[in-house]
Amino acid sequence: MALAALFGPAIQFGDLIFVPGQTAHDPATGKLVSGAFQDQLRQRLEIVKAVVEASGSSMDKVLKCTVYLTDIGSFPAMNEVCHSFFPSEPPARSTAAVKELVGGTPVKIECVAFTN
Template sequence: MKREVIVPATGLLPHRPYSPAILVDRLLFVSGHTGSDPVTREFSSDAREQTRLAFENIEAVLKAAGASMADVVKATVFMTDMAADFSAMNEVFKSVFPDSPPARSTVGVAHLARPGLKVEIEVVAMVGSGG
C-alpha cells in the first residue's frame, strides 16, 4: 500500500504536528479542519460561518488529491455547543451535500484546539470515484 501526504495548493501546513490529509490507495483521510482562515488563522464567532469555512478548507485538500465533496463517504463533526449551533451547522452541511450526503457522526466536545472555535470537521473520501 502506498501512503502519500496531501497538502493543499496553498502549500500551508498545519501549525501542529500532523498532515492535512493522507492518501492510502484510493482512500483519503482528511484531518479535522476548523473554520479558521488558513493564512491569518482568524475566525468568525458564528457557527454557520465557521462550518462554511471548514468545508472550504476541506475542499482545498480534496482538490489537491484530485477529489471533490461528491467523493466524501464519511464525515465527523465535532461541536462545542450542539444545543446552540447544531441547526446552523446542519444547514451548511445540507448545502454542501444536497444529494446523497455521506455517512456522518456529530460529536459534542468540551473544547477544540483554540478558544472560540465551535466546529471541527474531518472527512474520508474515495479518490477517483468519479463522484
C-alpha cells in the same frame, strides 16, 4: 508555530483521502475566524473541498464526516451548512458534542473521501 502548521492537509492511502480535523482558524495566521457559526463551518468545508479536489477527488466522493461541536445547540445550523455542500447524497456523518476544542474553535470537521 501556528496551529495550522501542526497538521498536514490530508493523507492519501490507496484510493482513500483522510482530511484531518479542520477548525475555524485562518490557515495563514492560526487565529480563530470571527463571524457566525455557519460562516466558520462553511469556511472549514471550503477547505475540505479544496483539499479533496487537490487530491483528485470531489465532494460527491466524500464517504464519511465527523463533526465535533462545543455547543450541541449548533446542530440545526450545522445540518443546514452540511446540506449545502452535500445536497443530493450526503456522506455518513457522526456528530459529537465536546466540552472544548483546541484553540477555542466552536466546530471541527474531518472527512474521508475516495479517488477511484
